[in-house]
Amino acid sequence: MTKNEHVNVKLDRDIQCAVLTVSDTRTPETDKGGNLAKELLSEINVEIKPEHYAIVKDDKQAITEQLQQWLAEDVDVIITTGGTGIAQRDVTIEAVTPLLSKEIEGFGELFRYLSYAEDVGTRALLSRAVAGTVGEQLIFSVPGSTGAVKLAMNKLIxxxxxxxxxELTK
Incomplete structure (x- = not known):
């Protein structure tokens, strides 16, 4: 496949996505990162069902339980925002990585490179953004800032x- 053929792959079905915001302080009204992810997905005709959007506290068990629920519902893609830094409360990566069948290392590498080059400079090294597969499903975990969500969504996802x-379903 050429580069354009890769980018222009057409699926014969709708993509089912979920957005999980990890935060001790966000509400649906103040969740700028999660709401931006939903908005950017709608630009490519991916709608998020109300039951496929949630906010959970920075708690490894709560994150894991929500992810497992959506994985059991055969959601194709889960995007998590928040909890990817190095603070003590940042445990999204610790909840996500044990679930992954395969890590997509290039996602985190490219995200940090683009963050460095286009957004936050050397602060990019604090990001532990990760992506991977769980069977035929995808999980992307990105920082919760709108800049990070916009960059990850528009440049990579x-x-x-x-x-x-x-590729996952062929």
């Missing part, structure tokens, strides 16, 4: 989403 799902 949206351009490759159909291709990633195609």
């Amino acid at each position: 949206k351009p490759e989403l159909n291709h990633l799902i195609h």
Whole structure:
């Protein structure tokens, strides 16, 4: 496949996505990162069902339980926002990585590179953004700031989403 063929992969079905915000302080009204992720997904005709959006506290068990619920519902893609830094309360990565069948190392590497080059400079090294597969499903974990969500969605996730799902399900 050429580069354009990879980017232009068409699926014969709708993509089911979920957005999980990890925060001790956010509410649906103040969740700028999660709401931006939903908005950017809608630009590629991916709608988030109300039951596929949630906010959980920075608690490893709560994060894991919500992810496992959506994975059992056969959601194709889960995007988590928040909890990816190095603070004591940042445990999203610790909840996500044990669930992964395969880590997509290039996602975190590219995210940090682009964050460094285009957004936050050397502060990018604090990000532990990760992506991977769970069977035929994808999980992307990104920082909760709107800049990070916008960068991850527009530069990495949206351009490759159909291709990633195609590869997982062929």
